[in-house]
Amino acid sequence: MSPAVAAAPVRRRRDSTRPRLAPWLFLSPAIVLFVLFLVIPMGYAIYLSFVALRVEGGAFGTRQQVFVGLENYVDALTDPELLASLGRLATFGVIAVPLTLGGALLFALLLDLPRVRFARFSRTAIFVPYAVPGVIATLLWGFMYLPTTSPINFLLTSVGLPPIDFLGPQGIYGSLANIAIWAGLGFNMIILYTALRSIPVEMYEAARLDGAGEWQIAWRIKIPLVAPALLLTLIFSLLGTLQAYSEPTTLKSLSNSISHSFFPLMKVYRDAFGLDNVSSAAAMSVVLALGTLVVSLVLLRILQRRTFEEAK
């Protein structure tokens, strides 16, 4: 009966101020850090998105910060360049996300087969690219893409095939997606693989007794049971896609197909630090952050209901 015994002194102490303070004391480091490094910067960014630098006083008047209301937001939402960059990001995402998740699931299922060899080695080998920093990964791949250094094109041309224009206006999406897939597949695979390992072995035994083959086990047992993990990796991949920045920025110096505003975050950076238009960058950031939040929540709500109902 220990819960009852423990409850008694708590009730008595509730009269003094002490217990009301204690939780706050323990929470305070987290709250202080949260406010200092999250709430204040976000609040400042939101503040900046409502002001702008405007000139008063002739051709050589200096710029002063003034309140402009929603003007920055109107500009951001009607900016064809931002919309175009979102379109490019969507093209990239449509290639990268399904292939990353599909590949991750495929490798996880393969590694989970009962008689697979070199499982540990393969798992590590597939995961290692995730540990390579994005900029370095992009440089590695960049030299694979460059016409003069590309070993792929060297092989293609040596057998008489036309070289692939990896850095051309169309090829660039596949090339960027390839880097993202290469880097992200291993991480997602580990999540899915871990989920697969947590499925009780008895289920497989029962399925085998019922005459199910490996293919049927994978399709009817494993995939439905890792659906929540698959949802998690989908959300991660979508967030990763929306934050794509370092790969195109690094590849920009190698390709004429990547403009200063190729992806939304590149445009945000350019506005803030190249054109000294912090307000426009702040407004775009808020729009992007809200958009991301809404997309994730909606997706989570729809898919979660479906996956967990199916899993039941």
Add this chain to the structure above:
Amino acid sequence: MKRITAGRLIAGVAATATALSLAACSGGAPDEDPVTLTYWTWAPGIPDIVETWNADHPDIQVKVEQPAGADDILAKVLSAQRAGNGPDMFAAEYQKVPNFVLAGAGYDITDLVADSRDQFTDATWGLVTVGDTVYGVPQDTGPMVLLYRGDIFDEHGWTAPATWDDYAALAEQVQAELPGTYLGGYPDDGSTLAGYAMPLGAQWWSTDGDSWSVDIDGPETQRVAEFWNDLVSRGLADTTHFFTPEWNTELNSGTLLSWGAGIWSAGTIASVAPDTAGDWRIAPLPSWDGETTAGLMGGSSAMVGSTTTHAKEAVEFLTWLNGSQEGSSALAASGLFPASIAGQESLNSLDVPEMVAGQDDYWQIAQQVAADSATFTWGPNVQLAFDTYSNNVQAAVQNGTPFVDALTAAQDAVVADLKKTGYTVK
């Protein structure tokens, strides 16, 4: 145990914060001798020259910091100034000077530098003047020349083109005699494009009273764009952006034979194509209609920051560094092409850069183009013009659309931005 209340906790945090900010304040320049000035620059040779100054001037000590390159220094200076710790002096590319000034980052040094005016040419002095106010001291400059592979030209009996028509004809000849080799690349950046258009009298920005005029898509620049559009569409001009690995490879392998750029180009390709040292030569850029004026590409000035409390000392140092015989010849020796007349005269005593070793008249040509360079006014939003032009002209090459559309796009973007910022635009 002593009770800790939320109030005390906050008080403690606040006290710590105050102590920190006090400590930060005391780090600033105290109003007593010697004065210490901070100078932000990216030029690699500056710290050594500043050591000479510091040794001779115990009362004005200069501390060189290199927080950013030419592309990022604007944002860094503005952020530092807003945070209350801006540098006393900083390097600014000429095309960014108006941007710095209109952002409130520049200090009016018109009266302080009046004595140094005759140490510089009109063209470079104009670049540090916004309206009638002087905000900086010119440091190095980039009159444009054609850097070309003298060895390959000699082998084939070609001479450096005197006019752009000659250039087009030679581009055709190069392609015919050496398939896969280009005479040169088209200007896919605003800086080069402007430099090519300057001799024709192009003025992208100008002021008339209280209003700005923008003429990026004027007839002069259109002529330049159409010239290159023609060469690119005939496959006679390279479309690789400079300083990309592809471009470096082309320079090394001899499949790109020339580069129209600032006089600094002979120095900068040394790191890119070291094996071709001695194979290069310079000539004045081809002319459009026989004009001799050279366009300017690149180069930078040293500005005094609006937050400084020691403008007089800063100007004293900057005029020594950039204008005096001692300072500017040291700049020249460090590899910069000095903006001051004394500095340019000192070049004759230097060896020619290793890439053009063997060209005896290198410095004479350089001095000649520097002495007759175009005057040009940059506007408050040059970077926007450059970015818009680059993005659009690269797309134009890929889609086969006219280059002049890229000029229109840049023109429209610049005008819209000026209007939005609150300027009157004619």
